[in-house]
Structures are given as structure tokens and as C-alpha cells.
Amino acid sequence: MLREEPKDYTEGIYPDVGYCPLFIICHNCGESKPTSNYIKKTGKGNLVLKKSCDNCRNKINESKNLAIEATRLLSLDSNYDPNFKICAKCGILKPITNFSPRRTNKQGITIRSITCRSCSVQGGGTGMTKEKKLKVLKRDSYVCHYCGAYGDTVDHVIPMSKGGRNALSNLVCACEKCNRERGNMDYERYVAFKKQSTQ
Numbered sequence: 001m002l003r004e005e006p007k008d009y010t011e012g013i014y015p016d017v018g019y020c021p022l023f024i025i026c027h028n029c030g031e032s033k034p035t036s037n038y039i040k041k042t043g044k045g046n047l048v049l050k051k052s053c054d055n056c057r058n059k060i061n062e063s064k065n066l067a068i069e070a071t072r073l074l075s076l077d078s079n080y081d082p083n084f085k086i087c088a089k090c091g092i093l094k095p096i097t098n099f100s101p102r103r104t105n106k107q108g109i110t111i112r113s114i115t116c117r118s119c120s121v122q123g124g125g126t127g128m129t130k131e132k133k134l135k136v137l138k139r140d141s142y143v144c145h146y147c148g149a150y151g152d153t154v155d156h157v158i159p160m161s162k163g164g165r166n167a168l169s170n171l172v173c174a175c176e177k178c179n180r181e182r183g184n185m186d187y188e189r190y191v192a193f194k195k196q197s198t199q
Contacts, residue, residue: 025163140173
């Protein structure tokens with residue numbers, strides 16, 4: 001039994017239905033694959049639906065393990081500088097300041113991200129930068145795309161969970177209410193819902 005309902009349906013495979021419950025678009029590779037490639041068993045025995053397919057999750061885990069092992073081997077070297085770290089995505093040795101701080105452990109040591117900031121922006125993380133957000137807000141004159149009110153948040157036309165990316169063409173200005181209200185809803189469906197609610 002799945003813990004949550006599958007939300008990442010592939011649009012347009014069956015136009016009469018609007019989605020296909022048997023296929024999902026992978027967040028990483030963007031390919032449409034069977035739902036069985038996204039189901040993972042948790043430690044408690046529950047089944048959950050992941051956003052990345054099995055192949056992408058395995059590649060990510062392999063690159064993480066390689067980066068951790070490479071950093072460990074470097075630390076054994078007498079010339080090792082602790083101010084540098086290897087990025088798990090690009091494999092390049094970079095200054096520690098290029099890795100975002102995540103949390104601080106009990107000993108007071110800052111635990112940093114395993115991917116450098118430039119790789120995170122390219123697609124490892126959300127890829128949403130302050131500059132990109134400001135560019136979208138200025139382009140849309142801080143006017144909500146859905147209701148015309150003041151907007152100070154950015155919304156994805158095609159949601160990230162359905163294969164949408166952080167390209168400027170996929171981003172619009174939205175007020176907080178509309179952004180929260182829309183959630184994961186399809187763009188056309190939400191626009192129709194807004195028109196219906198204003199009448």
C-alpha cells in the first residue's frame with residue numbers, strides 16, 4: 001500500500017484522461033518511466049513514491065559515495081587542506097566556501113552540502129536563485145499572473161513535480177495566496193478554476 005497518492009503523472013499520454021497513472025516523468029533525467037521505477041521501501045516497511053527513477057537514484061548514490069571516499073582518501077594525504085572539498089556531481093576539488101552549509105553537528109562542526117553551489121543551480125537542487133526570482137518579479141511588474149493582485153512569489157507554469165524546470169519561460173509572478181492555492185494543480189485547470197471563482 002502506498003503511503004501517498006502518486007502526483008507526478010505524465011501529461012498528455014492519454015488526451016481523453018489527461019494523465020497516465022502507469023508512467024511518471026523523472027525529475028532528473030526527464031524521461032517517462034513506469035511507476036514501479038519510483039517506488040521505494042522505507043526502513044519501516046512502508047512504500048513511498050520517489051521523484052527520481054531507480055537509475056537516477058543509483059547514479060546519485062554512486063557519485064555521493066565516490067565523493068565521500070575521495071575526500072576521505074585526500075584527508076589521509078599529508079598535503080591535504082581541509083579548506084577544500086570534492087563536489088559529488090562534477091568531481092572537482094573546490095574551496096569549502098563553494099558548498100552551502102546545511103547544519104551544525106553536536107561538536108559544533110558545520111556540515112556542508114555534498115554538491116557545490118554551481119552544480120546545485122544547474123539542476124542538483126532547486127536551481128532557483130534570488131537573481132532569477134527578482135528577474136521574473138520585475139518582468140511581471142510584481143503583478144500576480146492569476147488574480148492581478150500584488151505578487152511577491154514565483155510560481156512554475158509546469159510544476160517541478162510534473163517535469164517543469166526553473167527556466168524563465170516556465171516561471172511567472174504570483175501572490176502568496178494563489179501560489180499556495182494552486183499547489184500541484186495543472187496550469188489550465190487552475191486558470192479555469194480562478195475564472196470560475198471570480199464569476
